[in-house]
Amino acid sequence: MKIVVCVKYVPDATADQQFESDNTVNRVAVAGELSGLDEYAVEQALQLKENAEDPESVTVTALTVGPEDAATAVTKALQMGADDGAQVVDDAIAGSDALATSKVLAAAINKIGDVDIVVCGMASTDGGMGVLPAMLAERLDLPQMTYGSLVQNKGTEFRVKRDGDTATEVIGASGSVVIAVTDQSGEPRIGGFKQIVAAKKKPREVWSLADIGVDAGEVGLSAAWTAVESVEARPPRTAGEIVTDEGGSGAKALADFLASKKFI
Amino acid sequence: MSEVLVLIDHVDGAVKKPTFELLTIAKRLGEPSAVFIGAADKAAGAAEAVAKYGAEKVYTVDDAEIAGFLVAPKAEVLQQLAGQASPAAILISSNIEGKEIAARLAVKLESGLITDAVDVQAGPVTTQSVFAGSYTVQAKVTQGTPIITVKPNAAAPEESAGAGAVEAFAATVSESAKKARITKSEPRVSSGRPELTEAAIIVSGGRGTGGNFEPVDALADSLGAAVGASRAAVDSGWVPHAFQIGQTGKVVSPQLYIAAGISGAIQHRAGMQTSKTIVAVNKDEEAPIFELVDFGVVGDLHSVLPAAAAEITQRKA
Ligand SMILES: Cc1cc2nc3c(=O)[nH]c(=O)nc-3n(C[C@H](O)[C@H](O)[C@H](O)COP(=O)(O)OP(=O)(O)OC[C@H]3O[C@@H](n4cnc5c(N)ncnc54)[C@H](O)[C@@H]3O)c2cc1C
Numbered sequence: 001m002k003i004v005v006c007v008k009y010v011p012d013a014t015a016d017q018q019f020e021s022d023n024t025v026n027r028v029a030v031a032g033e034l035s036g037l038d039e040y041a042v043e044q045a046l047q048l049k050e051n052a053e054d055p056e057s058v059t060v061t062a063l064t065v066g067p068e069d070a071a072t073a074v075t076k077a078l079q080m081g082a083d084d085g086a087q088v089v090d091d092a093i094a095g096s097d098a099l100a101t102s103k104v105l106a107a108a109i110n111k112i113g114d115v116d117i118v119v120c121g122m123a124s125t126d127g128g129m130g131v132l133p134a135m136l137a138e139r140l141d142l143p144q145m146t147y148g149s150l151v152q153n154k155g156t157e158f159r160v161k162r163d164g165d166t167a168t169e170v171i172g173a174s175g176s177v178v179i180a181v182t183d184q185s186g187e188p189r190i191g192g193f194k195q196i197v198a199a200k201k202k203p204r205e206v207w208s209l210a211d212i213g214v215d216a217g218e219v220g221l222s223a224a225w226t227a228v229e230s231v232e233a234r235p236p237r238t239a240g241e242i243v244t245d246e247g248g249s250g251a252k253a254l255a256d257f258l259a260s261k262k263f264i
Numbered sequence: 265m266s267e268v269l270v271l272i273d274h275v276d277g278a279v280k281k282p283t284f285e286l287l288t289i290a291k292r293l294g295e296p297s298a299v300f301i302g303a304a305d306k307a308a309g310a311a312e313a314v315a316k317y318g319a320e321k322v323y324t325v326d327d328a329e330i331a332g333f334l335v336a337p338k339a340e341v342l343q344q345l346a347g348q349a350s351p352a353a354i355l356i357s358s359n360i361e362g363k364e365i366a367a368r369l370a371v372k373l374e375s376g377l378i379t380d381a382v383d384v385q386a387g388p389v390t391t392q393s394v395f396a397g398s399y400t401v402q403a404k405v406t407q408g409t410p411i412i413t414v415k416p417n418a419a420a421p422e423e424s425a426g427a428g429a430v431e432a433f434a435a436t437v438s439e440s441a442k443k444a445r446i447t448k449s450e451p452r453v454s455s456g457r458p459e460l461t462e463a464a465i466i467v468s469g470g471r472g473t474g475g476n477f478e479p480v481d482a483l484a485d486s487l488g489a490a491v492g493a494s495r496a497a498v499d500s501g502w503v504p505h506a507f508q509i510g511q512t513g514k515v516v517s518p519q520l521y522i523a524a525g526i527s528g529a530i531q532h533r534a535g536m537q538t539s540k541t542i543v544a545v546n547k548d549e550e551a552p553i554f555e556l557v558d559f560g561v562v563g564d565l566h567s568v569l570p571a572a573a574a575e576i577t578q579r580k581a
């Protein structure tokens with residue numbers, strides 16, 4: 001059985017994020033890391049392997065699309081326990097929108113071939129739209145099991161608990177599937193020293209667009225189907241008034257403030 | 265004038281408020297045509313509701329055969345409708361399902377997709393708030409039919425009677441779209457309070473409540489507000505996950521957001537930073553949440569909140 005887990009390289013969540021002069025996100029200036037939410041995807045991929053009848057026969061491949069440095073995301077997944085890694089790197093990819101990124105990911109998954117399960121995170125922490133897993137399911141023509149807070153399977157019968165907008169649902173599907181998991185799905189493991197050493201020896205593939213059969217003209221900023229017209233930094237919030245509660249004064253002051261803003 | 269398709273967001277035929285906002289926006293872009301995918305016997309009621317907000321046409325699609333499958337069939341229905349109507353744009357509510365429908369539709373129609381718009385003007389030109397509200401971005405779809413998901417409160421819904429001409433649409437949904445079955449669905453029990461993403465006022469509680477949400481509930485009810493929570497409160501099992509505000513919870517933008525016993529971690533901020541007015545009650549004057557607030561009270565929420573609730577109730581009386 002083959003499992004592919006899609007991992008994204010994102011700017012450090014605590015760093016300030018910036019735009020470039022061409023209105024794309026600067027993905028180089030800030031130190032990057034594996035998107036925190038994709039660690040949950042790696043965890044579920046590893047659990048699917050461990051719970052398989054014959055775990056030895058299952059491979060978990062960590063796949064990323066991104067700049068050179070995105071190798072960091074794959075490394076982290078390998079340190080957590082993924083078996084091998086694959087990265088699509090190509091100058092032409094810079095500035096790709098979700099539609100193009102999903103095209104590249106789908107092509108890479110087809111290149112890996114005979115993939116049984118694709119696992120994604122719920123959204124990228126760098127302002128992702130949370131739409132990629134649905135796009136992948138569409139492109140790969142596989143059942144979509146997204147926003148999963150619990151993943152269960154018996155062989156190729158899958159059940160995923162989905163925390164939807166107005167209801168909690170159980171989604172069922174069989175055969176090959178695309179699963180996306182939330183941060184409610186189970187805490188990701190932390191790779192130990194041994195795993196970190198072992199990760200260095202794990203096989204990794206690096207592919208260009210040509211290697212996976214995607215035309216460079218179909219991706220990147222110039223091929224994006226949306227265009228940013230303008231970007232404006234929001235003015236910083238002006239410091240508000242802070243009062244210290246003493247014997248009930250805080251509640252009164254709060255009510256006064258709310259009244260001044262016409263909330264009461 | 266070209267049609268603008270608006271997918272109706274509803275629960276058992278009861279149309280949700282953001283749909284009326286979408287119709288209001290649709291009027292800026294063309295002629296609003298609402299799309300109802302649901303039970304046949306609920307279609308007339310829904311059509312009547314959307315006609316009040318300017319729907320000239322209402323396409324109704326009986327979902328008897330597709331209701332049991334996740335997302336994919338709805339994207340197919342919209343694809344087929346778009347093929348027939350050649351709309352100027354397709355507007356969908358920016359919630360989990362709405363974004364996923366839009367995502368699949370964008371692949372099918374080979375059209376650009378913009379999600380989480382907080383405003384849409386003629387063009388259509390969208391406004392989005394990104395990086396936890398630190399930037400405002402204006403964008404346009406440059407290929408195909410613009411598909412735009414719009415966040416709640418992006419426009420004030422304006423009543424204006426539309427013709428509301430009902431047109432049954434017979435979609436043919438492929439077997440391919442019926443691969444992910446919904447085997448069980450438990451509607452979330454309504455709290456009787458406003459829905460988080462639509463609420464004008466939200467009072468949220470965090471770890472500082474120590475598990476006692478009574479003061480939070482009391483203040484919320486005195487203001488007619490929705491109740492939210494930090495992930496710490498959710499992870500502790502004090503409130504359901506549906507209450508969570510933040511990066512991995514709901515992203516809200518109410519007129520007033522009151523954070524009680526919440527430190528203001530970056531992931532929490534990501535979900536509330538664009539609120540108009542922000543208030544915090546926290547016993548630690550160093551708590552980072554105070555950097556954001558318009559008004560803050562350094563104090564114990566267990567005494568400040570009940571007293572404030574009483575004061576507000578009294579002033580309102
Ligand atoms: C991938 C990822 C995703 C995440 N997503 C989210 C998310 O969507 N939403 C979210 O909220 N968090 C999220 N988090 C968690 C986030 O990092 C914080 O851990 C969380 O927001 C902290 O919750 P808190 O403020 O309630 O708790 P704490 O940080 O522990 O703060 C509690 C606050 O309460 C105050 N306090 C204590 N007692 C009282 C009292 N009696 N009266 C008044 N004040 C009191 C304290 O001074 C303190 O400031 C995420 C984290 C990760 C890694």
Ligand SMILES: Nc1ncnc2c1ncn2[C@@H]1O[C@H](COP(=O)(O)O)[C@@H](O)[C@H]1O
Pocket residue numbers: 006007008009035037038041063064065066098101105119120121122123124127128129130131132133
């Ligand atoms: N460049 C990428 N490389 C690999 N996986 C990605 C990439 N972008 C998004 N993903 C996957 O898609 C999920 C949702 O991403 P998004 O739609 O960007 O919020 C992420 O959690 C990842 O699992």
